[in-house]
Every structure is written in C-alpha cells, then in structure tokens.
Amino acid sequence: MTATEHTAGRFVGQSIKRREDPRLLTGxxxxxxxxxxxxxxxxxFVRSDLARARIxxxxxxxxxxxxxxxxxLIAADLNPGAGSRQPSMFQGDAVxxxxxxxxLLADADVRFVGDPVAIVIAQSRYLAEDGCELVEVEYDELPxxxxxxxxxxxxxxxxxxxxxxxxxxxVPTPADPTLDEIFAxxxxxxxxxxxxxxxxNVPMETRGVVAGYEPASGELEVSxxxxxxxxxRQVCSRLTGVPEHRVRVVGADVGGGFGQKFFLGRDEQIxxxxxxxxxxxxxxxxxxxxxxxxxxxxxxxxxxxxxAVDAEGHLLAARLDHLEDxxxxxxxxxxxxxxxxxxxxPGPYRLGRLGFVSTAVWTNTCGRGAYRGPxxxxxxxxxxxxxxxxxxxxxxxxxxxxxxVIRADELPFTTAMGMELDHITPAETLEQAVEIIGYDAFRAxxxxxxxxxxxxxxxxxxxxxxxxxxxxxxxxxxxxxxxxQPSGTVTVMLGTGSHGQGVETTMAQVVAEHLGxxxxxVVVVQGxxxxxxxxxxxxxxxxxxxxxxxxxxxSIEVRHKAVEIAAxxxxxxxxxxxxxxxRVFVRGxxxxxxxxxxxxxxxxxxxxxxxxxxxxxLEATVSYQAPPITWSNACHACTVEVDxxxxxxxxxxxxxxxxxxxxxxxxxxxxxIAGGVAQGIGGxxxxxxxxxEYGTPxxxxxxxxxxxxxxxxxxxxxxxxxxxxxxxxxxKGMGEGGAIGSPxxxxxxxxxxxxxxxxxxxxxxxxxxxxxxxxxxx
Amino acid sequence: xxxxxxxxxxxxxxxxxxxxxxxxxxxxxxxDCALTGTHxxxxxxxxxxxxxxxxxxxxxxxxxxAVQADGADIVTVEGLGGPDxxxxxxxxxxxxxxxxxxxxxxxxxxxxxxxxxxxNPDPTxxxxxxxxxxxxxxxxxxxxxxxxxxRASEAxxxxxxxxxxxxxxxxxx
Numbered sequence: 009m010t011a012t013e014h015t016a017g018r019f020v021g022q023s024i025k026r027r028e029d030p031r032l033l034t035g036x037x038x039x040x041x042x043x044x045x046x047x048x049x050x051x052x053f054v055r056s057d058l059a060r061a062r063i064x065x066x067x068x069x070x071x072x073x074x075x076x077x078x079x080x081l082i083a084a085d086l087n088p089g090a091g092s093r094q095p096s097m098f099q100g101d102a103v104x105x106x107x108x109x110x111x112l113l114a115d116a117d118v119r120f121v122g123d124p125v126a127i128v129i130a131q132s133r134y135l136a137e138d139g140c141e142l143v144e145v146e147y148d149e150l151p152x153x154x155x156x157x158x159x160x161x162x163x164x165x166x167x168x169x170x171x172x173x174x175x176x177x178x179v180p181t182p183a184d185p186t187l188d189e190i191f192a193x194x195x196x197x198x199x200x201x202x203x204x205x206x207x208x209n210v211p212m213e214t215r216g217v218v219a220g221y222e223p224a225s226g227e228l229e230v231s232x233x234x235x236x237x238x239x240x241r242q243v244c245s246r247l248t249g250v251p252e253h254r255v256r257v258v259g260a261d262v263g264g265g266f267g268q269k270f271f272l273g274r275d276e277q278i279x280x281x282x283x284x285x286x287x288x289x290x291x292x293x294x295x296x297x298x299x300x301x302x303x304x305x306x307x308x309x310x311x312x313x314x315x316a317v318d319a320e321g322h323l324l325a326a327r328l329d330h331l332e333d334x335x336x337x338x339x340x341x342x343x344x345x346x347x348x349x350x351x352x353x354p355g356p357y358r359l360g361r362l363g364f365v366s367t368a369v370w371t372n373t374c375g376r377g378a379y380r381g382p383x384x385x386x387x388x389x390x391x392x393x394x395x396x397x398x399x400x401x402x403x404x405x406x407x408x409x410x411x412x413v414i415r416a417d418e419l420p421f422t423t424a425m426g427m428e429l430d431h432i433t434p435a436e437t438l439e440q441a442v443e444i445i446g447y448d449a450f451r452a453x454x455x456x457x458x459x460x461x462x463x464x465x466x467x468x469x470x471x472x473x474x475x476x477x478x479x480x481x482x483x484x485x486x487x488x489x490x491x492x493q494p495s496g497t498v499t500v501m502l503g504t505g506s507h508g509q510g511v512e513t514t515m516a517q518v519v520a521e522h523l524g525x526x527x528x529x530v531v532v533v534q535g536x537x538x539x540x541x542x543x544x545x546x547x548x549x550x551x552x553x554x555x556x557x558x559x560x561x562x563s564i565e566v567r568h569k570a571v572e573i574a575a576x577x578x579x580x581x582x583x584x585x586x587x588x589x590x591r592v593f594v595r596g597x598x599x600x601x602x603x604x605x606x607x608x609x610x611x612x613x614x615x616x617x618x619x620x621x622x623x624x625x626l627e628a629t630v631s632y633q634a635p636p637i638t639w640s641n642a643c644h645a646c647t648v649e650v651d652x653x654x655x656x657x658x659x660x661x662x663x664x665x666x667x668x669x670x671x672x673x674x675x676x677x678x679x680x681i682a683g684g685v686a687q688g689i690g691g692x693x694x695x696x697x698x699x700x701e702y703g704t705p706x707x708x709x710x711x712x713x714x715x716x717x718x719x720x721x722x723x724x725x726x727x728x729x730x731x732x733x734x735x736x737x738x739x740k741g742m743g744e745g746g747a748i749g750s751p752x753x754x755x756x757x758x759x760x761x762x763x764x765x766x767x768x769x770x771x772x773x774x775x776x777x778x779x780x781x782x783x784x785x786x
Numbered sequence: 787x788x789x790x791x792x793x794x795x796x797x798x799x800x801x802x803x804x805x806x807x808x809x810x811x812x813x814x815x816x817x818d819c820a821l822t823g824t825h826x827x828x829x830x831x832x833x834x835x836x837x838x839x840x841x842x843x844x845x846x847x848x849x850x851x852a853v854q855a856d857g858a859d860i861v862t863v864e865g866l867g868g869p870d871x872x873x874x875x876x877x878x879x880x881x882x883x884x885x886x887x888x889x890x891x892x893x894x895x896x897x898x899x900x901x902x903x904x905x906n907p908d909p910t911x912x913x914x915x916x917x918x919x920x921x922x923x924x925x926x927x928x929x930x931x932x933x934x935x936x937r938a939s940e941a942x943x944x945x946x947x948x949x950x951x952x953x954x955x956x957x958x959x
Contacts, residue, residue: 025881025882026881026884028889029880029881029886029889030871030873030881032886032889032892033863033867033873033877033880033881033886033889033892033893033896034823034863034864034866034867034871034873034877035821035822035823035824035862035863035864035893036823036864037823037889038822039822039825039890041816041822041825041826042822044817134806134808134809210924211888211890211924212825212827212833212835212888212890212891212922212923212924212925213825213827213888213890214827261888261889261890262888263825263888263889263890263891264887264888264890264924264925266924293826295829296827296828296829296830296833507888508887508888508889508925509887510887675884676884678884678929679884679887679925679926679929679930680887682926682927682928682929682930683887683924683925683926683927684927685927686924686926686927686928687924709828709830709832710828710830710832710833710922711830711832715922715924717918717919717920717921717922717928718914718915718918718919718921718928718931718932719915719916719919721927721928721929723929723932724927724929746927
C-alpha cells in the first residue's frame with residue numbers, strides 16, 4: 009500500500025466549503041483598493057480621446073498649480089530609462105509575434121482612444137481627476153484604422169508607421185496538393201465566413217495597484233490586483249531597475265481576472281514607474297470606463313471555414329482563413345492566436361487534413377488580451393461550422409458529430425495537426441449531455457411547437473477538448489512548500505494567484521488528503537512573492553494540475569518524514585503505520601500512536617530524539633514539471649426559444665457534461681463551469697464593444713456593455729465523467745472550458761431555431777436586431 | 787472645497803463627519819468610516835457592488851452623496867453578521883451554496899438579498915431572480931446565488947441577526 013491510497017478521497021473529491029468565504033462574505037476581504045498606507049497619493053490618467061493623432065502640445069502647468077496636486081508626469085518625465093516590460097516568457101530571443109513597441113506613456117503619437125498621455129498625482133482621487141481636467145493636450149488628428157479587413161491593404165495610414173505595415177503577423181498556407189485533391193473529390197464542400205465580435209473579460213474588480221519605493225531600504229513594494237504575482241515582480245524589477253530580490257508583489261484578494269490580470273498591464277507599469285520616480289506611495293484604481301476602453305479587448309476575429317465531407321457525413325478536410333484584430337498594443341504579447349486556433353481546430357474529431365492561413369492586424373483600437381480560452385475561436389468556428397455542414401447535407405447535427413467524434417477505442421489519437429489526444433472522453437460526454445437534455449424528445453417538441461404555433465425552439469451543441477496546463481516555459485512548473493509547524497499545524501506556500509478559484513481551499517484539500525491531517529489544520533499562503541516559492545500564477549487552467557501536482561508531492565514527502573520519525577518514537581516499522589487526522593499510529597492498534605504535534609516537536613525542538621540520519625524540521629519543497637498538455641473535455645448542450653416578433657432569445661435549459669479528471673472539489677468545478685457559461689451566453693447574446701468609424705468607443709458603461717444578470721442565465725445542469733489524467737493527482741484543468749463550449753452551443757441553438765423559418769446567422773452578437781433582420785431576409 | 791458636517795449611524799454606531807459636498811456615500815463609508823466591505827464595481831449605479839441599506843432601503847452608495855445621508859441610519863455588509871464573526875443567515879447560505887467566487891460583488895449581493903428577504907420573506911424563483919437582477923456577478927453565473935437566496939428564505943429566523951421579522955420603522959434591526 010502506498011502512502012496515499014488509504015486516505016484517498018477523504019478530502020479530495022469532496023465539496024468542502026470554501027475557507028475564503030467567511031472573510032469575503034463579511035466585508036473583511038483585502039482587495040487592492042482596501043490598502044491604505046501612510047502618505048499615500050492617488051493617481052488618475054489623462055487619456056487620448058482620439059483614435060490616431062500626433063501630440064503637438066501638452067500643457068500641464070494649470071494642473072500642477074492646482075492645490076493638492078503633487079505631480080503631473082508625461083512621457084518625457086517617465087519614459088526615459090524604463091526597462092523591458094514584455095512578459096518574462098518573451099524575454100531574450102523569444103519575442104512573440106505580433107509585438108509592437110509600446111511606450112510607457114504615449115510620447116509622439118496616440119494610437120487608440122484611451123491611450124495614456126499623462127498621469128496626475130494628487131492627495132485624493134477627486135483632486136487627481138480635477139487635475140486631469142486641467143491638462144491641455146493638442147493633437148494633429150490622423151485618419152484611424154478601425155476596420156481589420158481594411159487594415160490589411162492600407163499602406164498610407166499605419167497604426168505603427170515604424171513597422172511598415174498594419175499586418176502584425178501572417179501565416180501563409182503552404183501548397184498542399186493532397187488537400188486540394190480531397191476538396192476536389194469530396195461529395196460535399198461547405199464554406200462559410202463566421203464572425204466573432206469584440207467583447208472582453210470584465211472582472212467585477214477593475215485593475216488596481218498601490219506601489220511604494222523606499223529609498224533607504226531600496227525596496228519596492230507593490231500591492232496589485234493580479235493573477236500572477238511572480239510575473240509582475242519580474243516586470244517591476246526590469247521596468248524600474250530595482251533588483252528582483254528588493255521587489256515584493258502582493259496580490260491579496262483579487263476580484264476576478266479571467267486572463268486580464270495575468271500579465272502586468274501597461275497602466276499598472278506606469279503607476280509603478282511613477283511611484284519610484286516621485287518616491288511616494290501611489291495608488292491607482294481603474295474606473296469602469298477605463299476598464300472597458302483601455303485594459304484589453306478580446307475575441308475580435310473573422311474566420312472563413314471550408315469543409316470537405318463525404319457522402320456519409322465523414323469530415324475529410326478543412327481549410328481556414330483567419331483574420332485577427334490585435335488592436336494597437338496587444339496586452340502581454342497576446343495576439344497572433346491564429347496558429348493555436350489551427351492547431352486545435354480538429355478538436356475531438358477524426359478530421360483528416362487541415363490547411364490554414366492566418367493574418368493578424370494592428371488597428372487603432374484597444375489592444376487584444378487574454379480572455380478565458382484565448383484560442384477558443386477554434387471551438388466556435390468548428391462547432392458552428394458542423395451545424396452548417398449538417399444543415400447543408402440534410403443530417404441532424406448530433407448525428408454528424410456521432411459519426412466523427414473520436415471514440416475511446418481509438419485513443420491515443422493523433423489529430424490532423426499532430427496533437428496527441430489521450431485520457432479524454434468526448435464521445436461519452438456528448439452522449440451524456442444529449443441524454444440529460446433529452447435531445448430526441450426536444451426535437452419532437454420543437455417540430456410540434458413550430459408546426460402548430462410557429463414557435464421557434466432550437467437546440468445547440470458545443471463539443472471540445474481543452475489543452476489545459478500547457479507546460480511551456482515557466483508555465484509548466486510549480487513549486488510547493490509544505491511546512492508542519494512545531495505545533496503540528498500546516499502552512500502551504502504556493503506561487504499561485506487565486507482570484508476566485510478557491511485555491512486556498514482546494515490546495516488545503518490536497519494537503520489534508522496526502523499528508524493525513526485535518527483540513528482545519530492547513531492554511532494556504534499564496535499571492536505574495538515574499539512568502540511563496542516562484543510560480544507561474546493562476547491562469548491557463550493550470551492550478552489543479554501543476555500547483556496541485558507540486559502540493560501533492562510535497563505533502564507526500566513530509567508524510568514520509570513524519571512516518572519515519574514516528575516509527576522511531578513508536579519502535580515500529582514505517583510500513584506498519586497509518587496517518588490520519590494528524591496522528592500516526594500502528595495499523596490495527598490505533599491506541600499505539602503519536603500526534604503530528606509531537607512529531608513536529610521532536611523535529612524542531614528535540615533533534616536528539618530523531619532517528620539517525622534524519623535532519624531536523626518537518627517540511628518539504630517540491631517542484632513539479634507538468635506534461636506539455638493535459639487534455640480535458642466537455643460537451644455543452646442548450647435549448648432556446650427565439651421570439652419571432654421581438655428577436656429576443658431565451659435560454660431554456662443548459663447542460664454541461666465534462667471530464668476534468670479527478671475533481672478536487674466538485675462544488676468549485678461546477679462553479680467554474682457556471683461562470684464560464686454565463687460569459688458565453690453574454691458573449692453571444694449581449695456583450696459587444698462597439699467602435700464608431702472614428703474609433704470612438706460607444707460602450708463605455710454597464711448601461712451600454714451588457715453583462716448578463718440573474719434573469720438571463722438559466723439553471724445549469726451538470727454531468728461528470730471522471731477519467732484520470734496521467735498527472736500525479738489525476739486532475740485536469742478546467743477553469744476556461746465553461747467559456748469555450750458555451751458560445752457555439754448558444755449560437756447553434758439560436759441558428760437551429762431560426763433555421764425552422766429558413767433564416768441564417770453567421771455573425772455574433774445575436775442581438776434582437778440581427779435576429780429580426782435574419783428572419784426578414786427569408 | 788467647503789466641507790459639511792453630517793451625522794450618520796453606521797452599523798449602529800453614531801458618526802459625526804465632515805465631508806465635501808461632492809463626495810459619494812460609498813467613498814465616505816470606505817475611507818472615512820474605514821468600512822471597506824462596500825465595493826465599487828462601476829461607480830455609475832449599474833453593478834450594485836456598493837449596495838448598502840439606508841433607512842431601510844437598499845441603495846447604491848456610489849450614486850448618493852454623503853451629505854444626502856445626513857441623519858440616516860446605514861447598514862453595510864460589516865453590520866449584518868454577529869460581532870464575533872458569526873455569519874448571518876444570508877451570508878451562511880451564500881457559503882453553503884457556493885454563491886461567491888472572487889467575492890468582489892458579494893457584499894452588494896448579501897446586502898441586497900438581506901433587504902429583499904425583509905421585504906419579501908418568501909419569494910418565488912422569479913422574484914428571486916428579479917430581486918437580484920440589479921447586481922452583477924461575473925464569476926458564478928448566479929447559480930449559487932439564486933440557490934443561496936432560496937436557502938436563506940427557508941432558514942429559521944429568531945437566532946439570526948438579519949431575520950428579525952418585519953422591518954421596524956427605520957427598517958433596521
């Protein structure tokens with residue numbers, strides 16, 4: 009029997025209530041805006057209200073003269089000497105494409121509405137905003153590039169003239185006669201252009217930072233709303249020149265991120281640099297308008313898909329032509345997502361061959377950033393296309409999927425793009441989802457409802473595999489320190505950046521399970537570079553697999569040491585001992601045992617009692633390297649009713665069947681899925697970042713940018729298939745999946761309803777206007 | 787800028803404050819009263835994160851000037867549970883039902899739901915969803931929140947600080 013088997017499942021796999029909750033429910037959480045330090049000043053930005061212009065004059069004198077204003081900084085004050093601010097994984101030769109040079113504050117040019125031009129620092133936020141009103145900026149206005157299609161061919165007006173083109177990245181298709189031959193001889197070829205519109209993360213807590221440099225100690229301390237404190241620390245160090253060991257980044261409670269807070273944003277960088285420059289503690293809390301126009305945008309893509317299908321509905325091949333809008337300054341090197349879209353496009357299907365061309369362009373809009381499944385266009389495009397193919401060849405979309413989905417006996421399966429899939433269950437989750445939702449019964453009801461009353465009901469499916477915990481560079485590794493204190497209580501230190509995922513709970517479950525202690529005796533410390541090992545933060549659906557793997561291994565190592573010490577104290581053989589509830593005892597004779605607190609006392613305070621060769625202390629630090637990809641999978645299915653008179657969509661039922669391997673906490677797993685589903689529903693039906701032709705953002709408040717409320721999100725029903733991954737705990741990542749499967753499921757359901765009337769939609773968002781236009785066009 | 791003297795009762799404690807006319811109630815609660823549980827998610831009255839109870843009504847403290855609250859009885863999220871950290875029935879239901887993730891919108895929801903159940907102790911499912919539709923949550927898809935409201939509405943009252951029966955004349959306990 010291994011050390012882990014006999015307690016398996018006491019904590020891991022249980023829906024244990026979150027230990028984060030009491031403080032968050034009573035208002036005792038500590039978010040960045042709750043940080044108040046002596047002498048703290050407040051910052052506010054002057055931002056460009058033009059999409060593309062040359063700055064001809066900035067007059068800050070009136071602002072500087074305002075009582076209460078401490079400083080007004082412009083590019084000339086702040087930019088010289090700033091170090092490299094690209095993400096650490098892109099340092100050296102690994103510069104990503106596309107990559108535009110981004111100044112701290114805008115210097116000669118502004119390139120999108122919201123581009124920061126000056127920072128005003130004052131005694132209060134009110135006074136800082138008063139100061140911003142007094143800063144005068146004069147511009148020579150230039151024609152902006154807003155439309156991504158036009159950006160490709162535009163040669164006179166460039167977002168980044170120094171780069172010589174608006175094309176940020178171009179992946180051409182190599183000649184592929186085999187592919188051409190498949191298309192030429194296929195029974196069916198279906199071609200469609202699909203548009204996924206611009207929308208974005210919208211964490212309820214905006215971005216924010218409190219930074220202070222203490223010249224006497226040489227220390228830079230940064231409180232930050234972040235998913236990734238160690239990454240922020242590295243960037244702060246390079247940016248300011250303060251050595252890394254003198255920089256501390258603390259992300260205590262973080263009010264959501266969904267990718268937006270994974271890399272250190274440009275605005276936060278400006279505040280950190282300004283704090284060092286003026287030698288004072290400086291706070292900046294982004295307002296909602298700034299968050300909607302200047303943090304990052306996402307999902308702005310157009311993709312043309314061509315699919316070759318045989319007479320029986322088998323997918324033979326696909327061709328993709330992808331256009332991505334990167335905005336002016338893609339955040340944290342994000343952008344150029346095309347190759348990932350192509351790599352993952354085959355998904356969980358036997359698709360024989362794939363060709364793709366991808367183009368990314370700069371536009372005078374807010375930069376693209378990571379948003380929960382940044383490459384998820386592959387699932388959107390494939391799943392929406394499958395429904396279009398099914399309709400074109402007269403087959404039910406479920407039947408088309410059944411004919412092509414990879415089955416258990418075909419694993420491991422190498423996709424057309426060379427990805428090896430294993431330990432996944434797409435066929436099983438497909439069947440479970442359609443069974444829960446009652447697919448056949450709904451089809452019958454749909455037909456009757458339409459024929460008898462003209463009611464437009466629809467059903468949609470989104471099936472996908474998710475490449476979680478992608479182990480490239482620092483993202484593939486996490487380190488955990490598990491320390492039993494002299495009292496026998498346990499502290500776990502992790503380099504994660506929990507921002508809603510309940511990492512303090514799930515990782516405590518892993519420790520309690522594998523160390524054999526009561527969960528109330530475990531505390532997880534994370535989000536602080538001063539007290540945690542280096543780590544890659546929380547994002548990319550990686551914490552359960554990578555941090556969980558390190559935590560598990562470190563817990564087992566400590567357990568082995570505790571057993572070794574206990575064996576010596578009890579004069580028993582280690583293999584005869586069990587560990588449970590913080591007590592090591594002889595199997596079958598529970599009275600013959602020793603408490604963890606006694607073992608810890610010996611380990612720290614009485615080394616003479618230790619067995620020979622055993623070092624004092626009772627802790628372990630273990631680094632875990634995850635495999636390149638840990639695949640998870642899920643199937644989303646939903647039903648909708650479309651009102652033909654108003655164009656309004658009501659989501660009737662929503663089902664998710666998923667396989668994220670061994671669940672650490674099923675309650676948290678379902679919570680993660682639900683949040684992603686709501687974002688998908690919002691993304692397809694309501695949320696839209698709109699620019700006018702001049703590049704002016706029109707959706708700058710929550711009155712215009714519509715986040716779904718409780719009246720728009722239905723009850724979500726879940727099915728679970730648990731297939732172990734080959735990683736230590738058998739877990740798979742799943743944080744992003746809810747937002748990957750939901751957009752095509754919702755879109756397909758609406759399209760299915762509209763097809764009853766012969767109407768067709770190919771672009772999001774599915775607003776009432778677009779739906780009524782589609783119905784009118786029939 | 788001219789300051790005005792105001793007197794408010796916050797979570798049962800009387801406070802005399804001097805505030806500029808332009809300062810919002812939310813900022814005064816957070817900064818002058820150091821009660822940082824009240825959060826600001828949009829500062830334009832849509833997201834509901836800053837909801838507090840003023841004279842028995844749930845209001846958005848970002849849309850109210852502090853001077854308008856002169857003489858008012860205010861309850862924030864910090865005033866709902868017991869002084870020893872005991873959760874109120876609403877707070878406890880949110881924990882039981884996983885009605886929060888990042889926790890940023892949570893104080894606004896807890897306050898809104900507390901007042902909702904005072905006004906309508908036995909809401910239907912539709913009334914629950916309608917009743918919380920003025921608050922935005924980006925993490926939960928509202929699943930656990932809706933369940934939590936149902937659970938709290940079914941929780942026994944007398945020993946719970948926030949279920950005192952019908953609201954009194956000031957609407958507070």
